[in-house]
Amino acid sequence: MSPILELRTITKEYRGVPAVKNVNFTLNSQEVHALVGENGAGKSTLTKIIAGAVVPTSGEMLLDGRPVAFKVPKDALAAGIAMVYQENSLVPALTVAQNIFLGREQFFNRMRGINIAAQQFLQSLNFGVDPTASVASLGAAQRQMVEIARAVRQKARIIIFDEPTASLTPEEKFHFFGLMTRLKHTGVSIIFISHAIEEAVQHADRITVLRDGGHVLTDGAANLDRNSIIRAMVGRSLSGEIYGARGAARASRQPGRKVLSVQNLSMGSMVRNTSFSVFAGQVTGMFGLIGSGRTETAKIIAGVIKRDMFHGGEIKLDGRPVRYRVPEPAVRDGIVYVTEDRKLEGFFETMSIGDNINIGYMATAGGIFSVVNMAQVRRLAKQWIDAIKVRAINGDAKVIELSGGNQQKVVIAKSLVQNPKLIIFDEPTRGVDVGAIAEIHQFINMLADDGLAVIVISSYLPEIINLSDRILVTRQGRVVEEFTAGQATEERIMYAAVH
Amino acid sequence: MLRGVIDRFVGRGEAAVTVPPMDGALRPNQALERASVAAEVRAPDNLVSYRGDVLFSSGHELRALGSNSVLRSFERPISCVAAAADGRLAVGLLGAEVVLVHPDGSTNLLPLKVTAHATALAFHEDALIVCRGSAQYNPDQWKRDLMEAGVSKPGSGSVVLIPRDSAHRRLADGLRWPYGAVARDGQVIVSESWSHRLLVLDPAGAAPPRPVLSDLPGYPARICASSDGGLWLAVFAPRSQLIEFVLREDGYRRRMLNEIDSDFWIAPTMANGRSFLEPIQGGALKQMGVLKPWAPSRSYGLVIKLNATFEPVVSFHSRTDGTRHGTTSVLEHHERLYVASNGGDVIVCLRADEAVEQ
Numbered sequence: 001m002s003p004i005l006e007l008r009t010i011t012k013e014y015r016g017v018p019a020v021k022n023v024n025f026t027l028n029s030q031e032v033h034a035l036v037g038e039n040g041a042g043k044s045t046l047t048k049i050i051a052g053a054v055v056p057t058s059g060e061m062l063l064d065g066r067p068v069a070f071k072v073p074k075d076a077l078a079a080g081i082a083m084v085y086q087e088n089s090l091v092p093a094l095t096v097a098q099n100i101f102l103g104r105e106q107f108f109n110r111m112r113g114i115n116i117a118a119q120q121f122l123q124s125l126n127f128g129v130d131p132t133a134s135v136a137s138l139g140a141a142q143r144q145m146v147e148i149a150r151a152v153r154q155k156a157r158i159i160i161f162d163e164p165t166a167s168l169t170p171e172e173k174f175h176f177f178g179l180m181t182r183l184k185h186t187g188v189s190i191i192f193i194s195h196a197i198e199e200a201v202q203h204a205d206r207i208t209v210l211r212d213g214g215h216v217l218t219d220g221a222a223n224l225d226r227n228s229i230i231r232a233m234v235g236r237s238l239s240g241e242i243y244g245a246r247g248a249a250r251a252s253r254q255p256g257r258k259v260l261s262v263q264n265l266s267m268g269s270m271v272r273n274t275s276f277s278v279f280a281g282q283v284t285g286m287f288g289l290i291g292s293g294r295t296e297t298a299k300i301i302a303g304v305i306k307r308d309m310f311h312g313g314e315i316k317l318d319g320r321p322v323r324y325r326v327p328e329p330a331v332r333d334g335i336v337y338v339t340e341d342r343k344l345e346g347f348f349e350t351m352s353i354g355d356n357i358n359i360g361y362m363a364t365a366g367g368i369f370s371v372v373n374m375a376q377v378r379r380l381a382k383q384w385i386d387a388i389k390v391r392a393i394n395g396d397a398k399v400i401e402l403s404g405g406n407q408q409k410v411v412i413a414k415s416l417v418q419n420p421k422l423i424i425f426d427e428p429t430r431g432v433d434v435g436a437i438a439e440i441h442q443f444i445n446m447l448a449d450d451g452l453a454v455i456v457i458s459s460y461l462p463e464i465i466n467l468s469d470r471i472l473v474t475r476q477g478r479v480v481e482e483f484t485a486g487q488a489t490e491e492r493i494m495y496a497a498v499h
Numbered sequence: 500m501l502r503g504v505i506d507r508f509v510g511r512g513e514a515a516v517t518v519p520p521m522d523g524a525l526r527p528n529q530a531l532e533r534a535s536v537a538a539e540v541r542a543p544d545n546l547v548s549y550r551g552d553v554l555f556s557s558g559h560e561l562r563a564l565g566s567n568s569v570l571r572s573f574e575r576p577i578s579c580v581a582a583a584a585d586g587r588l589a590v591g592l593l594g595a596e597v598v599l600v601h602p603d604g605s606t607n608l609l610p611l612k613v614t615a616h617a618t619a620l621a622f623h624e625d626a627l628i629v630c631r632g633s634a635q636y637n638p639d640q641w642k643r644d645l646m647e648a649g650v651s652k653p654g655s656g657s658v659v660l661i662p663r664d665s666a667h668r669r670l671a672d673g674l675r676w677p678y679g680a681v682a683r684d685g686q687v688i689v690s691e692s693w694s695h696r697l698l699v700l701d702p703a704g705a706a707p708p709r710p711v712l713s714d715l716p717g718y719p720a721r722i723c724a725s726s727d728g729g730l731w732l733a734v735f736a737p738r739s740q741l742i743e744f745v746l747r748e749d750g751y752r753r754r755m756l757n758e759i760d761s762d763f764w765i766a767p768t769m770a771n772g773r774s775f776l777e778p779i780q781g782g783a784l785k786q787m788g789v790l791k792p793w794a795p796s797r798s799y800g801l802v803i804k805l806n807a808t809f810e811p812v813v814s815f816h817s818r819t820d821g822t823r824h825g826t827t828s829v830l831e832h833h834e835r836l837y838v839a840s841n842g843g844d845v846i847v848c849l850r851a852d853e854a855v856e857q
Contacts, residue, residue, distance in 0.1 A: 256810070257808075258810075262520075263517035264518065277523050311510035319713055321515075470523070472522075479522075
C-alpha cells in the first residue's frame with residue numbers, strides 16, 4: 001500500500017535548536033496513526049508541519065506521492081489536511097453553529113438554516129452540544145467537540161487530532177473513538193497525538209514514538225504494548241551524558257521541618273483534591289504530563305491564581321493556613337514562583353538586569369512610596385551577577401540582550417532576592433543551553449543545602465531524577481504517587497504519570 | 500462571627516474539610532503487615548518495659564510477653580499502665596481509680612476524683628502523670644467523646660501530676676482526649692488525640708501547654724521514648740474527609756449517636772470489615788477513565804518515629820487492606836520495636852532501626 005502522506009528527513013530548527021530532526025513518517029490511506037512521546041518530544045511540531053502551521057527547515061513532504069510545501073494552514077486545508085489543535089481555535093463570541101461554518105459562509109446566511117444544519121451535523125456525530133449556544137459558555141469538553149466537528153465538517157482526507165480526549169469524559173471518549181472509526185471507514189486517514197498510551201494501543205493501526213525530536217520507532221499497534229511504548233518514550237541514551245548518573249554521586253537529603261502542607265486543594269477541573277507536603281532542606285520534584293495540574297497547583301500556592309471559592313482545600317505554610325489572592329502577600333510570607341514562561345511572566349525584557357532584580361527586591365523590602373536608589377540597584381545587580389554567574393557586561397545590560405540561560409538566571413535572581421523560604425521552579429531549564437542547565441542545577445542544589453524548601457516542576461525526566469530528593473507524580477490534577485530518589489526510575493515515574 | 504459564617508458557607512478556615520497527606524516520612528508502606536507476630540491476644544494495649552520483660556494489658560489481665568503468662572488480673576478491664584524504674588506499676592481501670600502496685604505486691608488506690616477516666620499514665624521521676632481523656636466518659640467510650648465533641652467543642656480532658664508525697668497538681672486541662680504521655684528531659688509530652696497533635700507540658704505547671712507537632716494525619720495514641728533520644732508515636736486511626744465532614748455536622752452526629760449502634764457510626768475505629776452493616780461511602784475514583792467504587796478506611800495501623808525535635812523521620816504502616824489496625828501502643832525494648840494492634844488482636848515485633856522498603 002502506497003502511503004497517502006510521506007515525510008522524509010523532516011527537520012525544524014528554532015534558532016539552531018532542532019525541535020524535530022530527520023524524522024521520517026508515513027501515513028497510509030484509511031489508517032489511524034498514533035503519535036506518542038514525552039512532552040517536548042516533537043509531536044506537536046511534526047503535526048503542525050503537516051498541517052502547514054509550521055514550515056520545516058529541511059526535508060520533504062509528499063502527498064499522494066507528489067511533493068508539497070505548505071506555507072500556511074489554508075494551503076494544507078485546501079489539500080485536504082485539517083488539524084484539531086489542543087489549544088482551542090474557536091471564536092468565543094460566536095455560537096457553536098457559527099463556529100462550525102466559520103470560513104465557509106455563503107453570501108447570504110440565514111441563522112435558522114445554519115443552526116438546523118449544525119444541529120443535524122452534531123447529532124450525526126453523537127455530540128450533545130446546543131448549536132445556538134455561545135462558545136464562551138461551553139466547557140472544555142464541549143469546545144473540544146465543536147473543534148472536532150469543525151474539522152470533520154471540512155471534509156478533510158487527513159485529520160490530525162492533538163490530544164483530542166484530554167478533556168473528554170469516558171462516554172464522550174467512547175463516542176469520539178466511534179467517530180474516528182466511522183471516519184476511517186469513509187476513507188479518512190487520521191493522526192492522533194495522545195498521552196494515554198492505552199488509547200493509542202486500542203484505537204490506532206500503527207504507532208510512532210518520538211523522543212527528543214527524533215524518530216524512535218514505528219510499528220503496528222498489535223506488535224506493541226504499554227511497557228514497550230513507555231520504554232521507547234523515555235529510553236534516553238544522552239541523559240547520562242547531560243545530567244550524569246545520580247546514583248553514587250549524592251545521597252538524598254533528609255527532610256527538615258514541614259514548610260508547606262497542601263490539603264485537598266481544588267481548582268476547577270485542573271486541580272482536583274490534591275494533597276502533598278514540602279519539607280525544608282530538600283528538593284521536591286514534581287513530574288506530570290501536560291494538563292496534569294502541576295503548574296496550576298504551583299500558581300495557587302504562590303497566589304498567581306485562586307483556588308476554588310467553595311471547598312477549595314487548604315494550604316498551610318509552617319502550619320498556618322494561608323490564602324493568597326495575589327502573589328504579593330505570598331512573596332512577603334516567603335513563597336516565590338519562578339515561572340515556566342519567563343518571557344511573559346518572568347521579567348521586563350527592555351529593562352536592565354539591575355532594574356529587574358530591584359523590582360524583585362522592592363516586592364519585599366520596598367513600599368508604595370519607597371525611593372529607588374540607583375547605587376543600590378547597581379550593588380544588587382553586581383552581587384547577583386557574581387552569585388549566579390550571569391554572563392553580561394554589567395548590571396546595566398538589558399535582559400533582552402541575554403541568552404536564554406542567562407535570562408533564566410536573572411529570573412531566579414529576581415526571585416531569590418526576595419529571601420524566600422519556599423521556592424518553586426517551574427521548568428527551570430526550558431529553552432536553556434546545556435552549560436547553563438548544569439549551573440542552574442548546581443544552584444538549585446545549593447539552595448536546598450542551605451535549608452530552603454525547593455519544588456522543581458519539570459517535564460524532563462532526567463532532570464527530575466537528577467535533582468530531586470523525592471519525586472511527586474501528578475495525574476489528572478492530583479498527586480498520585482511519591483518516589484524516593486532511590487526508587488525513582490524513568491519507567492516507574494512515567495508509568496505512574498500515565499496510568 | 501461573620502467570618503465564621505462565611506467560612507462555613509464556602510468551606511474554608513475552621514470549616515475546611517481537609518486532611519493532611521501521608522507523605523514524606525509518613526509515606527505508606529507495609530512494614531506492620533510484614534512484621535513478625537510476638538503474641539496473638541485479644542485487644543492488646545499498654546506496652547511497658549518492666550524488669551527486663553515487656554508487659555501489656557488485655558482485658559482484665561496484665562500479661563508478660565516473654566513468658567506469655569498472666570502477671571496480674573484485675574476486677575475491671577485495664578485502660579492504661581505505666582512502669583516506674585523503682586519497680587512500681589500504675590494501672591488504670593475502667594470506671595475506677597488508678598491502682599499503684601508496689602514491688603512487694605502490695606497495692607494502694609489513688610484518689611478517684613483525680614484519676615477517674617485515666618487514658619494514659621507515665622512516671623516522671625517519682626511522680627505519676629495521669630492523663631484523663633474526658634470528664635464524662637470512660638476510656639472505652641472514646642468514640643462517643645469524639646463524636647460529641649466534633650471539631651469545635653473544647654475538650655474536658657486533663658493531665659494531672661501526682662507526686663509521691665505531696666498534693667497533686669494540674670498540668671493542663673480543657674484538652675481534647677489526651678491519650679498518651681511520656682516524660683523526657685524534664686518535660687512531659689502528651690498526645691492530644693482529637694486535636695491530632697503533641698503537646699509539651701511543664702511538670703511544674705508554670706508554663707502553658709506548647710504544641711510541638713500538629714496536623715497529624717491520624718489520631719495519636721501512646722508515646723514512648725526511643726533509644727536515640729527521639730520518640731515513638733502510635734496512631735490508631737486515620738483522618739479522612741468523610742469523618743472530618745461528619746465531625747462538622749452536629750445535627751447529623753446527634754441523630755447518628757441516638758439511633759445507630761456505635762460499631763456502625765461513621766467514626767474512627769480500631770478495626771473494620773467485621774460486619775456488612777459497617778458504613779461505606781458511596782464514592783468513586785476515576786482511574787484511566789474507569790469509575791471505581793471506593794470507600795475511605797476508618798481504621799489504620801501507624802507508628803511514627805520522631806526525632807529529638809519532634810519531626811517525623813520514619814513510619815511503619817498497616818494500610819487499608821491490612822489487618823494490624825488500631826495501633827494504640829508502641830514500645831522500644833532491647834533494639835526491638837513492639838506494636839500493639841488493638842484492632843488486629845496481635846502484638847507485632849520489628850527491628851527498631853528497620854529501613855523501610857516502601
